[in-house]
Amino acid sequence: MGQTGPLLSLKNISKDFYGNVVLQNVGFDLHEGEILGLVGENGAGKTTLMSILFGMPVIAETGGFTGTIELNGQEMHFASPFDALDAGLGMVHQEFSLIPGFTTTENIVLNRESMKPSILNDAFGDRMSTLDRPEMKTRAVGAIKKLGVKLDPDMLVSEMPVGHKQFTEIAREISRKNTKILILDEPTAVLTESEALILLDSLKKLAREGVGIIFISHRLREVAQIADQIVVLRDGVAVKNVPAAGVTIKDIASWMVGRSISGEAGPREESRALEEEIFSVEHLWVDMPGESVRDVGFSVNKGEIFGIGGLAGQGKLGIPNGIMGLYPAGGTVHLEGKEISLNNPAAALKAGMSFVSEDRRGVGLLLDESLEWNIAFTAIQIHGQYLKPVLGGLFTQRDSKAMEGLCKEYIQLLDIKCTGTKQKAKELSGGNQQKICLAKAFAMKPNVLFVSEPTRGIDVGAKKLVIDTLKKYNREYGTTIIMISSELEELRSICDRIAIIDEGKIAGILPPSADVAEFGILMAGATDSPSKTKRQSAAEEAPRA
Amino acid sequence: MSAKKGIAKFFSDYAVVIIFVLLTVFSIGPSGLSISYIIQEIITRLGRNSFLVLSLLLPIYAGMGINFAMTLGAMAGQIGLIFAIDWGIAGWQGLVVAFLVGLPVSLLLGWVCGKVMNMAKGREMVTGYILAFFISGVYQFFVLYVMGSVIPMRNSSITLSRGFGVRNTLNLESVRQALDNIVLLKIGPFSIPLITFVIIAVLCVFIVWFKKTKLGQDMRAVGQDMAVAEAAGIPVERTRIVAILISTVLACVGQIIFLQNMGNMATYNAHDQTSFFAAAAILVGGASVTHASIPNVFIGVILLHAMYIVSPLAGQNLFGSAMIGEYFRQFIGYGVIAISLVLYAWKAKKAADATRLGLRLGAAGESTIVKANGDSGNGTGSAGKGTAGGSK
Numbered sequence: 001m002g003q004t005g006p007l008l009s010l011k012n013i014s015k016d017f018y019g020n021v022v023l024q025n026v027g028f029d030l031h032e033g034e035i036l037g038l039v040g041e042n043g044a045g046k047t048t049l050m051s052i053l054f055g056m057p058v059i060a061e062t063g064g065f066t067g068t069i070e071l072n073g074q075e076m077h078f079a080s081p082f083d084a085l086d087a088g089l090g091m092v093h094q095e096f097s098l099i100p101g102f103t104t105t106e107n108i109v110l111n112r113e114s115m116k117p118s119i120l121n122d123a124f125g126d127r128m129s130t131l132d133r134p135e136m137k138t139r140a141v142g143a144i145k146k147l148g149v150k151l152d153p154d155m156l157v158s159e160m161p162v163g164h165k166q167f168t169e170i171a172r173e174i175s176r177k178n179t180k181i182l183i184l185d186e187p188t189a190v191l192t193e194s195e196a197l198i199l200l201d202s203l204k205k206l207a208r209e210g211v212g213i214i215f216i217s218h219r220l221r222e223v224a225q226i227a228d229q230i231v232v233l234r235d236g237v238a239v240k241n242v243p244a245a246g247v248t249i250k251d252i253a254s255w256m257v258g259r260s261i262s263g264e265a266g267p268r269e270e271s272r273a274l275e276e277e278i279f280s281v282e283h284l285w286v287d288m289p290g291e292s293v294r295d296v297g298f299s300v301n302k303g304e305i306f307g308i309g310g311l312a313g314q315g316k317l318g319i320p321n322g323i324m325g326l327y328p329a330g331g332t333v334h335l336e337g338k339e340i341s342l343n344n345p346a347a348a349l350k351a352g353m354s355f356v357s358e359d360r361r362g363v364g365l366l367l368d369e370s371l372e373w374n375i376a377f378t379a380i381q382i383h384g385q386y387l388k389p390v391l392g393g394l395f396t397q398r399d400s401k402a403m404e405g406l407c408k409e410y411i412q413l414l415d416i417k418c419t420g421t422k423q424k425a426k427e428l429s430g431g432n433q434q435k436i437c438l439a440k441a442f443a444m445k446p447n448v449l450f451v452s453e454p455t456r457g458i459d460v461g462a463k464k465l466v467i468d469t470l471k472k473y474n475r476e477y478g479t480t481i482i483m484i485s486s487e488l489e490e491l492r493s494i495c496d497r498i499a500i501i502d503e504g505k506i507a508g509i510l511p512p513s514a515d516v517a518e519f520g521i522l523m524a525g526a527t528d529s530p531s532k533t534k535r536q537s538a539a540e541e542a543p544r545a
Numbered sequence: 546m547s548a549k550k551g552i553a554k555f556f557s558d559y560a561v562v563i564i565f566v567l568l569t570v571f572s573i574g575p576s577g578l579s580i581s582y583i584i585q586e587i588i589t590r591l592g593r594n595s596f597l598v599l600s601l602l603l604p605i606y607a608g609m610g611i612n613f614a615m616t617l618g619a620m621a622g623q624i625g626l627i628f629a630i631d632w633g634i635a636g637w638q639g640l641v642v643a644f645l646v647g648l649p650v651s652l653l654l655g656w657v658c659g660k661v662m663n664m665a666k667g668r669e670m671v672t673g674y675i676l677a678f679f680i681s682g683v684y685q686f687f688v689l690y691v692m693g694s695v696i697p698m699r700n701s702s703i704t705l706s707r708g709f710g711v712r713n714t715l716n717l718e719s720v721r722q723a724l725d726n727i728v729l730l731k732i733g734p735f736s737i738p739l740i741t742f743v744i745i746a747v748l749c750v751f752i753v754w755f756k757k758t759k760l761g762q763d764m765r766a767v768g769q770d771m772a773v774a775e776a777a778g779i780p781v782e783r784t785r786i787v788a789i790l791i792s793t794v795l796a797c798v799g800q801i802i803f804l805q806n807m808g809n810m811a812t813y814n815a816h817d818q819t820s821f822f823a824a825a826a827i828l829v830g831g832a833s834v835t836h837a838s839i840p841n842v843f844i845g846v847i848l849l850h851a852m853y854i855v856s857p858l859a860g861q862n863l864f865g866s867a868m869i870g871e872y873f874r875q876f877i878g879y880g881v882i883a884i885s886l887v888l889y890a891w892k893a894k895k896a897a898d899a900t901r902l903g904l905r906l907g908a909a910g911e912s913t914i915v916k917a918n919g920d921s922g923n924g925t926g927s928a929g930k931g932t933a934g935g936s937k
Contacts, residue, residue, distance in 0.1 A: 081776075082778055097770075097772070097773040097776050097777075098770075098773060099765075099766050099769045099770050099773055099774070100769055100770065101765070101769045102765070102766065102769070106762070110766065110773075110774075110777045110779075111763070111766075111774075111777040111778045111779050113759060113762060115759055118758065126759065127758065127759045127760035127763065128758050128759070128760060129758060129759050130754070130757045130758050130759075131757055131758070131759060131762055287901045328901060
């Protein structure tokens with residue numbers, strides 16, 4: 001290629017959402033024919049960076065950004081994603097954006113169809129032109145050829161294997177005449193291993209033809225395999241920008257996760273001897289949109305705090321939601337030796353499990369009701385507590401006094417800041433709302449307590465209080481807690497063991513004292529090392545179907 | 546096993562059609578009607594109703610379900626007819642005038658309707674149904690009060706005796722079958738309104754051609770996934786408005802054709818059941834809320850009306866009361882719509898379950914699950930093919 005200037009150059013990109021800094025002076029260059037691997041945890045700023053690059057309206061709506069984007073040395077200002085497309089940027093999103101009832105061809109040339117003018121053009125405009133299907137097909141076949149894969153141009157997307165959908169999507173981007181830069185956001189997330197390998201090969205082929213590629217993936221193995229340059233984002237800062245040669249997966253993982261490798265945050269729990277199994281899960285699957293669980297099995301000992309971590313979208317949230325019956329699920333779940341029937345929230349609650357949902361305002365609280373109601377509600381529904389018989393037990397009525405007493409007890413115990421037991425739940429701050437959710441769960445006196453993202457969206461001080469409350473409750477009452485969190489450090493500060501979920505399965509279970517890089521590798525789905533021969537054979541066998 | 550599956554699929558896809566064919570065939574005997582009479586009646590009703598039913602197609606392509614708001618177009622057509630009668634224009638020229646008056650009204654109503662439906666994405670059918678009731682109120686105000694008081698009426702025989710408002714029943718004698726009788730083809734015992742059928746054929750050709758245009762392609766894309774279409778730069782809301790607009794204008798024409806054949810018009814409620822009969826017809830023809838084709842329209846009109854022709858007499862002869870047959874008409878009409886909607890929801894749920902099975906892949910070693918998964922793969926595959934066939 002031998003070009004001197006970079007194709008795309010991001011300089012000093014900074015962005016904050018109402019004072020909350022998400023990107024700070026991020027910059028990198030992308031050259032013609034180069035593959036740049038962009039890695040980072042959730043919330044590291046990858047999505048925001050791509051939104052800026054693509055001129056997504058959300059960026060301008062939230063106050064714009066600082067820094068410059070240069071394309072072939074020229075500064076660009078994209079007002080909308082369509083400007084970015086016109087300038088030669090192509091984006092393949094994580095979710096498929098294909099029309100299911102259309103063929104490969106129709107999807108590749110979607111809204112850029114070849115047309116023949118018709119007599120109605122003068123009266124009603126270009127949209128009354130008829131489609132030139134043979135020409136459309138020629139263009140689609142050209143794009144498929146450029147990609148170097150086998151795709152049937154007449155196959156309906158709804159009948160395709162997942163891999164073909166991904167290829168169709170990429171073919172659509174490169175079928176634009178001027179696409180010079182291709183951005184792929186987690187393109188291999190839904191692919192099987194052999195499909196992913198074919199994809200990587202075709203990306204390399206595209207790069208050889210001069211397309212610049214930004215490859216975003218949490219599968220570090222693939223990044224290490226394919227990238228020429230690796231940029232690691234962490235907390236909105238580009239912590240590393242290095243050539244890929246000689247970089248190991250472990251290096252990338254520790255750059256990505258290692259928030260404070262030198263100064264470990266907070267004291268660790270000394271390992272406790274907890275023997276008696278109380279809760280076990282086998283072959284659990286859960287159909288929770290965006291958080292599907294495929295096959296999860298684990299067991300938890302009595303009195304343990306069991307942590308479940310992993311990147312967003314990998315299925316960690318699906319586990320408690322599935323077990324508690326909020327989303328369709330299957331598999332076997334045992335609590336104290338008894339099988340729990342799934343898809344039945346009442347049965348799960350009756351069996352002695354409680355759940356503090358990550359969706360605090362939606363699932364967790366009755367926003368327009370008093371704190372008394374909120375705390376006692378589940379106990380009333382499930383155990384029939386806080387009710388008093390009327391007319392000799394003919395029917396029952398709420399026992400306001402008992403509810404008020406219960407509420408006062410927890411306000412004191414958890415130090416909830418409120419004006420009184422009659423205050424409405426929506427009027428409290430995020431941290432105090434979370435405490436109400438905990439109180440509601442505690443009021444059930446559960447044997448096993450699920451806590452999902454307990455510190456999401458609350459401030460630092462409140463986070464510590466919530467964590468301390470959980471720990472205290474665990475120590476004093478011996479309640480088994482299963483805590484799901486995106487924040488690894490939080491899990492490491494409180495849990496006895498931590499399972500990492502990747503692609504709907506448990507990638508591994510580690511003690512909190514394990515090295516951060518080990519957690520990073522598990523999250524990155526790089527448990528087994530690839531072998532060259534295996535790769536090639538898979539690539540040869542793959543253009544089946 | 547696959548043959549058995551194929552048969553099961555055939556029955557589930559065409560359940561409504563099969564029920565109808567059986568009911569009609571069994572009613573022909575007891576009705577005591579001759580086959581030639583039934584055929585003549587069906588020919589007449591094909592000419593009368595097909596255009597209205599065809600107007601439902603485009604919104605279905607655009608993913609907006611059955612356009613119950615086609616009633617708006619029907620009202621526009623009626624307003625056109627009232628003026629044509631008032632101005633004393635007879636014959637097919639009267640129908641043309643009725644259309645020219647109805648056209649701007651139906652364009653306006655269609656645009657309003659499209660705007661409203663864009664605000665109620667995903668609930669177009671119920672929105673359209675209720676919108677039709679609301680606009681019916683506006684129509685009644687217009688016909689009952691504005692006509693004759695604000696807009697001068699010349700023809701005193703169609704106005705109410707108090708001086709304004711239109712009479713309850715309007716005699717369309719001057720335009721009665723003006724279109725049908727231009728060329729009335731006689732084949733054996735049957736007479737065929739040729740020009741009416743030519744107009745219907747032209748509409749069919751237009752629809753087939755329209756599907757091949759860029760706009761038609763955009764409409765299909767919008768119908769299948771609005772978000773994807775939007776991301777590809779297709780003006781989704783505009784496309785949806787155009788679909789409703791065309792549907793409303795076609796319904797206006799359809800209602801004029803319908804009423805010229807009937808020869809009189811119930812001024813205040815002729816449009817009440819227009820959308821209901823049209824929806825019943827297209828669903829009887831094997832269409833669903835998401836898929837419909839031109840054959841569905843004609844099969845539906847033939848089956849539904851064969852049923853309507855024979856059921857009152859069959860009721861009379863079997864149960865001694867024509868009311869029972871009349872009751873069957875209503876009962877079956879609404880029943881068909883209900884069955885179609887339930888079947889559609891049921892199929893969508895089955896499809897969701899089939900994809901859910903994919904999640905169990907992880908639990909290998911359990912042979913039953915693996916097998917179930919294989920089956921579901923076949924199921925979705927053939928369902929996909931069914932979809933493709935339906936949209937042709």
